[in-house]
Amino acid sequence: MSRLTDLRFRAATSFQRRINPVLRRLPLQTVVETRGRVSGLPRQTPVGGRRVGDSFWLVSEFGERSQYVRNIKADPRVRVRIRGRWHTGTAHLVPDDDPVARLRLLPRFNGLGVRAFGTNLLTVRVDLDT
Numbered sequence: 001m002s003r004l005t006d007l008r009f010r011a012a013t014s015f016q017r018r019i020n021p022v023l024r025r026l027p028l029q030t031v032v033e034t035r036g037r038v039s040g041l042p043r044q045t046p047v048g049g050r051r052v053g054d055s056f057w058l059v060s061e062f063g064e065r066s067q068y069v070r071n072i073k074a075d076p077r078v079r080v081r082i083r084g085r086w087h088t089g090t091a092h093l094v095p096d097d098d099p100v101a102r103l104r105l106l107p108r109f110n111g112l113g114v115r116a117f118g119t120n121l122l123t124v125r126v127d128l129d130t
Contacts, residue, residue, distance in 0.1 A: 005120075031081040032058070032091075032126070037074035043067070048107050056080050056089065056126040059099045059106065063120035069093065072124065080126055089128040097123035 033044045045068040049058030060066045064073070072078065072091045080087050099121035 029081075030083075032068055033079040033081070033086075034068050034071035034091075035075045035077070037071050043071060050106050051082055051128075054128050054130055056082065056087075056128060057102060057106065058124050058126075059103050060122045060124055061120075063122035064093075065120065066122075069122065069124065078126060080128070087128045089126040091124055091126045094123040094125050097125075099123045 029046050030049055031044050032047050033042050035041070036043050047058045047068075049056055051057075060069050063069065072093065076091045078089055078091045080089060102123050103121075
């Protein structure tokens with residue numbers, strides 16, 4: 001990993017550690033809840049994404065380096081809070097999807113942050129239980 005990439009990762013994660021606890025509490029903020037791969041405890045991460053039918057799509061800005069992506073790899077069962085309502089589902093990493101094109105279909109505000117800090121974009125699809 002290049003020094004610039006590592007610096008961007010550290011800056012973004014430092015910022016997220018401070019802002020995420022606040023964002024998680026906002027009732028309309030979209031949140032993905034995974035199970036900690038070591039602790040087994042629920043871990044909530046504010047994300048930007050969009051529901052399309054029975055699926056929820058998002059783009060991870062650090063790909064498989066993101067802690068919530070690592071948790072998904074260990075246990076793909078997740079919950080997603082969309083517009084204040086919790087939905088259960090199964091998350092899938094979609095490495096063959098074009099994350100830049102996917103970002104154009106997602107909310108712009110989140111896309112700006114992902115583009116600004118992202119170093120290894122990865123699309124994630126959550127198939128919601130009906």
